[in-house]
Amino acid sequence: MAKFYGIGTGPGASDLLTVRGKRVLETVDCLYTPEPKKGGKSLALQIVSPYLRADLVIKQRHFPMVNDWKQKRIAWDQIAEEIINDVKEGLNVAFITLGDPMVYSTYSYLLERIMGTIETETVPGISSFCQISNSLQVPLVIDEESYAVLPATADELIIRQALTHFSTVVLMKVSIALPKILGLLREHDLTEKTVMVSDASMEGSRIQWDVLEVEEDTKLSYFTTMIVYKNRNLTARKSETSL
Amino acid sequence: MAKFYGIGTGPGASDLLTVRGKRVLETVDCLYTPEPKKGGKSLALQIVSPYLRADLVIKQRHFPMVNDWKQKRIAWDQIAEEIINDVKEGLNVAFITLGDPMVYSTYSYLLERIMGTIETETVPGISSFCQISNSLQVPLVIDEESYAVLPATADELIIRQALTHFSTVVLMKVSIALPKILGLLREHDLTEKTVMVSDASMEGSRIQWDVLEVEEDTKLSYFTTMIVYKNRNLTARKSETSL
Numbered sequence: 001m002a003k004f005y006g007i008g009t010g011p012g013a014s015d016l017l018t019v020r021g022k023r024v025l026e027t028v029d030c031l032y033t034p035e036p037k038k039g040g041k042s043l044a045l046q047i048v049s050p051y052l053r054a055d056l057v058i059k060q061r062h063f064p065m066v067n068d069w070k071q072k073r074i075a076w077d078q079i080a081e082e083i084i085n086d087v088k089e090g091l092n093v094a095f096i097t098l099g100d101p102m103v104y105s106t107y108s109y110l111l112e113r114i115m116g117t118i119e120t121e122t123v124p125g126i127s128s129f130c131q132i133s134n135s136l137q138v139p140l141v142i143d144e145e146s147y148a149v150l151p152a153t154a155d156e157l158i159i160r161q162a163l164t165h166f167s168t169v170v171l172m173k174v175s176i177a178l179p180k181i182l183g184l185l186r187e188h189d190l191t192e193k194t195v196m197v198s199d200a201s202m203e204g205s206r207i208q209w210d211v212l213e214v215e216e217d218t219k220l221s222y223f224t225t226m227i228v229y230k231n232r233n234l235t236a237r238k239s240e241t242s243l
Numbered sequence: 244m245a246k247f248y249g250i251g252t253g254p255g256a257s258d259l260l261t262v263r264g265k266r267v268l269e270t271v272d273c274l275y276t277p278e279p280k281k282g283g284k285s286l287a288l289q290i291v292s293p294y295l296r297a298d299l300v301i302k303q304r305h306f307p308m309v310n311d312w313k314q315k316r317i318a319w320d321q322i323a324e325e326i327i328n329d330v331k332e333g334l335n336v337a338f339i340t341l342g343d344p345m346v347y348s349t350y351s352y353l354l355e356r357i358m359g360t361i362e363t364e365t366v367p368g369i370s371s372f373c374q375i376s377n378s379l380q381v382p383l384v385i386d387e388e389s390y391a392v393l394p395a396t397a398d399e400l401i402i403r404q405a406l407t408h409f410s411t412v413v414l415m416k417v418s419i420a421l422p423k424i425l426g427l428l429r430e431h432d433l434t435e436k437t438v439m440v441s442d443a444s445m446e447g448s449r450i451q452w453d454v455l456e457v458e459e460d461t462k463l464s465y466f467t468t469m470i471v472y473k474n475r476n477l478t479a480r481k482s483e484t485s486l
Contacts (some may be wrong), residue, residue, distance in 0.1 A: 018369065104384055109385075149389060
């Protein structure tokens with residue numbers, strides 16, 4: 001029976017896709033991808049391109065990245081309907097999403113509309129912060145430690161709770177709220193314990209050990225993550241590691 | 244130049260390994276794995292076995308799972324020394340670890356002893372809780388939500404903080420502290436929002452939607468995780484999903 005697959009591409013490098021994700025992509029009839037802003041290939045599509053058959057039908061679709069939820073819902077409804085129709089006509093269809101499909105992905109909204117109408121399967125992917133820790137070779141957590149993952153746009157109260165109580169704190173998409181985040185890190189005296197990485201595992205990946213000297217008006221890539229490692233000695237690691 | 248690779252095998256299914264992890268395993272000369280308790284094959288070794296060459300040298304080594312830190316350190320020192328010697332003699336060596344190498348893995352202690360003496364690279368893996376969310380097709384986080392990952396043995400204070408402030412809370416290895424965790428979930432009226440999964444993505448994987456009826460003295464697999472999804476309607480998902 002035909003099926004719909006959501007596949008996490010991982011953070012950026014093609015070989016950080018799972019073996020299962022690769023196999024599914026090699027066998028589906030049709031692939032939906034988010035359309036990039038200014039034409040060209042979407043990032044998710046670039047990541048999986050080594051694994052795509054020449055005869056694969058690729059449907060790039062526009063996902064509005066705006067604050068107008070009505071506009072977003074209309075787009076999701078339309079794309080979900082199109083996918084459902086394709087699968088009902090007997091096509092195996094995949095949708096690709098950066099990182100992991102269950103972590104801050106628009107895929108959740110598509111899936112919500114599709115589940116129950118056709119068969120669905122979701123294949124996990126490596127999250128960017130996870131790849132950052134592996135690249136730096138600095139453990140996220142050991143033993144009894146705990147970690148928290150928050151978007152930089154989260155409420156200040158919860159970011160403060162995380163910085164106070166958790167050993168490791170991951171702050172996603174910091175470019176959107178850099179002054180707020182830098183202020184909170186200074187307030188908790190944690191700038192020396194924080195690493196900032198842009199475009200992890202992609203070409204042009206950049207790393208900033210210790211964010212004390214980061215200016216509040218720095219222009220950062222959309223894919224910029226900070227990891228606050230309260231229990232690690234980053235000064236020692238800095239000299240040993242390169243991304 | 245010869246190199247040491249730490250590789251996350253992912254949660255259990257062989258095809259949840261990354262393409263990079265698979266390629267490294269296909270090319271190394273020697274593979275170190277944790278020795279299982281009662282003879283036989285280690286779980287990590289079972290996961291990667293489809294990718295191993297017939298002539299690969301496999302060295303199973305014993306990692307004491309005891310509270311005696313001195314005994315553990317002696318074992319780690321010995322295994323690290325052995326690995327360093329192998330690489331210095333020109334062998335490419337890999338070590339495999341369940342899930343992700345930077346998330347609650349003994350690999351951290353090996354790496355700490357090895358870094359700086361030889362070249363090292365760490366390859367990420369899918370964490371079990373991430374695979375659970377993908378199997379259930381229940382998003383971990385969307386939009387402004389945040390999630391926390393804690394071992395069940397963490398201090399009650401921090402588990403309470405997480406249950407109060409975070410949208411999604413992952414509790415790892417709950418078998419060790421089941422009565423405490425069930426008590427905290429009841430206290431926060433979250434038993435209906437909690438899914439318990441044992442041996443995710445492995446043969447015999449089991450799921451319990453709603454932990455209200457779980458008995459405190461239930462014998463659980465060591466690899467049992469709970470995910471508290473405060474913002475999701477699990478009752479709706481329960482009828483649609485199977486692992």
